[in-house]
Amino acid sequence: MSDIKVKICGLSTEETMEAALDAGADMVGLMFFPKSPRHVSLSDACKLADMARDRAEIVAVTVDMDLDGLSRIKELVAPDTFQFHGSEAPEACAAAKVMHGTGVMKAVSVAAKEDLEKALYYSVVADRILFDAKPPKGSDLPGGNGVSYDWSLLKDLDLKKPFMLSGGLNADNVAEAIRVSGVKEVDVSSGVERDKGVKDSNLIRAFMAAVKAA
Numbered sequence: 001m002s003d004i005k006v007k008i009c010g011l012s013t014e015e016t017m018e019a020a021l022d023a024g025a026d027m028v029g030l031m032f033f034p035k036s037p038r039h040v041s042l043s044d045a046c047k048l049a050d051m052a053r054d055r056a057e058i059v060a061v062t063v064d065m066d067l068d069g070l071s072r073i074k075e076l077v078a079p080d081t082f083q084f085h086g087s088e089a090p091e092a093c094a095a096a097k098v099m100h101g102t103g104v105m106k107a108v109s110v111a112a113k114e115d116l117e118k119a120l121y122y123s124v125v126a127d128r129i130l131f132d133a134k135p136p137k138g139s140d141l142p143g144g145n146g147v148s149y150d151w152s153l154l155k156d157l158d159l160k161k162p163f164m165l166s167g168g169l170n171a172d173n174v175a176e177a178i179r180v181s182g183v184k185e186v187d188v189s190s191g192v193e194r195d196k197g198v199k200d201s202n203l204i205r206a207f208m209a210a211v212k213a214a
């Protein structure tokens, strides 16, 4: 059994949330970016978060959201962690931790080695860094694009903070991604979907099984 931590992101139905929890996901992501096909309303997010509470870490994914928006999510959904997936400054990450008392995970987009440097600034204030692929030109989404980068860039990275790998992972490539990068944590969204934004319970189970076997 591997000790790799798994986040299943962009869950939007009770069936697929239950599949992720039952399969042993460590973290579950709820999407609050309106342009995303995985976006959930606040009321749906509350129901899904209640299912996950005390079973997995609840992560609210936001993109350059204002303070009022973050406060509403905190009050109504009570996530354990905010994932900041936009151009939020390190100061905004630090402020969110103090204001909301949640964990903060900051996404850093990667295409080449020099992109990793940005993580050093964020690692001082965030609890975890998420190394996601740089979005393709013309994409409306800063994440969830199903594209990968050179996983070996993360090999031997010494960040003094936990970090996750995401971007284009699926049940067929996640074991190789773990082997090549040496990471202890992975995050997936579109790789467990049958159509854009439509999670599939069988694909979630297959992903979890592939990680456990890695």
Ligand SMILES: O=C(O)c1ccccc1N[C@@H]1O[C@H](COP(=O)(O)O)[C@@H](O)[C@H]1O
Binding pocket: 009, 010, 029, 031, 033, 036, 037, 038, 061, 063, 085, 132, 141, 142, 143, 144, 145, 146, 147, 166, 167, 168, 169, 187, 188, 189, 190, 191
């Ligand atoms: O998934 C989205 O729609 C999304 C929108 C805005 C910001 C982040 C988003 N997703 C994050 O990107 C990673 C990688 O996605 P994928 O596996 O390549 O589809 C995902 O796990 C989310 O954390």
